[in-house]
Amino acid sequence: xxxxxxxxxxxxxxxxxxxxxxxxxxxxxxxxxxxxxxxxxxxxxxxxxxxxxxxxxxxxxxxxxxxxxxxxxxxxxxxxxxxxxxxxxxxxxxxxxxxxxxxxxxxxxxxxxxxxxxxxxxxxxxxxxxxxxxxxxxxxxxxxxxxxxxxxxxxxxxxxxxxxxxxxxxxxxxxxxxxxxxxxxxxxxxxxxxxxxxxxxxxxxxxxxxxxxxxxxxxxxxxxxxxxxxxxxxxxxxxxxxxxxxxxxxxxxxxxxxxxxxxxxxxxxxxxxxxxxxxxxxxxxxxxxxxxxxxxxxxxxxxxxxxxxxxxxxxxxxxxxxxxxxxxxxxxxxxxxxxxxxxxxxxxxxxxxxxxxxxxxxxxxxxxxxxxxxxxxxxxxxxxxxxxxxxxxxxxxxxxxxxxxxxxxxxxxxxxxxxxxxxxxxxxxxxxxxxxxxxx
Numbered sequence: 001x002x003x004x005x006x007x008x009x010x011x012x013x014x015x016x017x018x019x020x021x022x023x024x025x026x027x028x029x030x031x032x033x034x035x036x037x038x039x040x041x042x043x044x045x046x047x048x049x050x051x052x053x054x055x056x057x058x059x060x061x062x063x064x065x066x067x068x069x070x071x072x073x074x075x076x077x078x079x080x081x082x083x084x085x086x087x088x089x090x091x092x093x094x095x096x097x098x099x100x101x102x103x104x105x106x107x108x109x110x111x112x113x114x115x116x117x118x119x120x121x122x123x124x125x126x127x128x129x130x131x132x133x134x135x136x137x138x139x140x141x142x143x144x145x146x147x148x149x150x151x152x153x154x155x156x157x158x159x160x161x162x163x164x165x166x167x168x169x170x171x172x173x174x175x176x177x178x179x180x181x182x183x184x185x186x187x188x189x190x191x192x193x194x195x196x197x198x199x200x201x202x203x204x205x206x207x208x209x210x211x212x213x214x215x216x217x218x219x220x221x222x223x224x225x226x227x228x229x230x231x232x233x234x235x236x237x238x239x240x241x242x243x244x245x246x247x248x249x250x251x252x253x254x255x256x257x258x259x260x261x262x263x264x265x266x267x268x269x270x271x272x273x274x275x276x277x278x279x280x281x282x283x284x285x286x287x288x289x290x291x292x293x294x295x296x297x298x299x300x301x302x303x304x305x306x307x308x309x310x311x312x313x314x315x316x317x318x319x320x321x322x323x324x325x326x327x328x329x330x331x332x333x334x335x336x337x338x339x340x341x342x343x344x345x346x347x348x349x350x351x352x353x354x355x356x357x358x359x360x361x362x363x364x365x366x367x368x369x370x371x372x373x374x375x376x377x378x379x380x381x382x383x384x385x386x387x388x389x390x391x392x393x394x395x396x397x398x399x400x401x402x403x404x405x406x407x408x409x410x411x412x413x414x415x416x417x418x419x420x421x422x423x424x425x426x427x428x429x430x431x432x433x434x435x436x437x438x439x440x
Contacts, residue, residue: 002021002024003021004064005020005021005024005064006018006020006021008060008063008064009047009057009060011060012056012057012059012060012063013053013056014047014048014053014056014057014060015047016046016047020043020046020047023046024042024043024046027042036065036112036113037112037113039065040061040112040113043057043061044057044061058076059076062079062080066083066085066112067083067084067085068080068083068085068086069082069083077101077102077105080105080108080109081101081105086105086108089108089111090104093107123160123161123197124160124161125160125161125162125165125197125199125206125209126162126165128160128189128197129162129165129169129170129173129199132173132189132190134173134176134177134180135176135180136177136180136190137180138180138181138182138183138191160189160197160199160206161206162199162206162209165199167210168433170199170200170209170210171210171429171433174192174199174200174210175426177190177191177192177200178192292325292326292327292358292360292361292362293315293325293326293327293361293362293363293364294326294327294328294329294354294357294361294362294363294364294391295311295315295326295327295328295329295364295366296328296329296330296331296335296339296363296364296365296366296367297311297312297328297329297330297331297366297367298330298331298332298333298366298367298368299330299331299332299343299345300330300331300332300333300345304367304368304399306399307366307399307423311366311423312328315328315364327357327361328341329341329349329354330342330343330345331345331367332345333367333371333375333376334369334371334375334376334380334384334410335351335380335383335384336377336379336380337350337351337379337383338350338351338352338353338354339351339354351383351386351387354387355386355387355390357390357391359390359391359392360393361391361393362391362393362394362435363387363391363393363394363395364394364395364397364431365387365394365395365396365397365418366396366397366398366399366423367396367398367399368398368399368400368408368411369396369398369400369408369410369411369414369415369420370400370408370410370411371410372410373409373410375410376410376413376414381413381414381417384414384417384418385417385418388417388418388419392438393435393438394418394419395418395419395420395421395431395434395435396414396415396418396419396420396421397420397421397422397423397427397428397431398411398420398421398422398423398427399422399423400422401422402422402427405420419431419434421434
């Protein structure tokens with residue numbers, strides 16, 4: 001981890017070697033580094049011992065961790081404004097008309113340097129959570145002393161630690177609050193918004209919370225849901241253009257199996273020789289499981305026509321997430337001995353070949369499962385069961401309104417052995433939580 005960091009520091013005229021990495025690792029193990037600002041302070045203490053080194057240290061830190069490229073004689077503000085990380089930050093931010101370029105750079109640097117040491121008091125997030133009312137109405141007359149009204153941009157003096165709470169409990173409470181929330185909020189400990197101690201939102205001081213869009217409050221969040229316009233949204237509505245990014249954010253929440261860091265001895269030796277005898281430990285991740293996905297889409301019949309385009313659009317955006325290993329099959333109503341690899345359903349692939357894929361594939365079957373009873377033969381049922389048995393992390397997403405499932409005989413049959421969720425934002429969230437709970 002950070003194996004090339006000493007080399008970057010030395011390029012800026014600073015003293016750093018393998019001991020710097022070992023001391024940094026001890027700091028990480030002892031919990032001294034929780035934010036990017038913490039990392040800056042710890043490394044500054046390890047690498048610099050003279051005020052004249054502070055400038056070169058900052059340049060080296062920004063270059064390594066933020067990929068900010070400094071040109072000879074260029075001011076810090078100019079280098080930051082040219083950088084990709086700053087441009088991406090601007091795209092996520094809510095900008096004020098009166099803010100100048102200088103103000104924006106200052107705000108960017110303040111967020112980068114947000115440190116848990118700047119927070120004068122870290123409160124018990126679980127206690128705040130238990131005392132909070134999830135059914136609080138979103139009105140303008142909420143008193144400030146409840147800590148739930150909008151506040152100004154004053155420095156955060158208090159934070160809250162939600163690390164000991166389960167992610168499922170936080171997500172469930174977030175759903176309850178989202179149903180009440182009608183407006184944007186800043187500060188406080190209740191609403192989904194910016195700043196403050198709320199465990200959901202962005203730009204605040206909530207360790208172990210859930211970041212929703214925008215910049216973080218110092219890399220404290222346990223889970224990140226990327227779309228800044230995430231709430232309010234009707235979680236029960238079918239997938240459509242105005243909620244597809246929300247659905248995508250949940251699909252991105254699929255967890256990979258854990259990776260084990262191991263010492264790469266050959267690379268350590270090669271790098272040490274190249275560095276003139278300075279042998280720095282080079283680690284690599286030994287992946288226990290590669291994240292891959294199979295998408296099976298019912299693209300036949302009038303009932304599925306409104307959804308197919310949206311489904312393919314959603315999963316085409318997922319190709320980067322699945323490392324370009326996304327296999328798509330098509331069928332009409334149900335499978336009969338296999339499925340097709342093209343939307344026109346001309347290139348047939350037998351069920352045995354589909355089952356030959358590695359069992360660690362994530363499988364998403366998307367169809368209304370509503371057909372004439374005679375179409376869902378015993379043979380077809382057996383093939384769906386074999387898919388579910390082969391791929392433990394498999395779900396069926398149904399665009400048909402959930403309240404109609406019980407009236408469709410074939411839906412009830414498939415649902416009895418295949419985990420089925422509605423093709424809505426809320427349904428996708430539940431499906432992802434299910435997939436994350438299954439082990440291969």
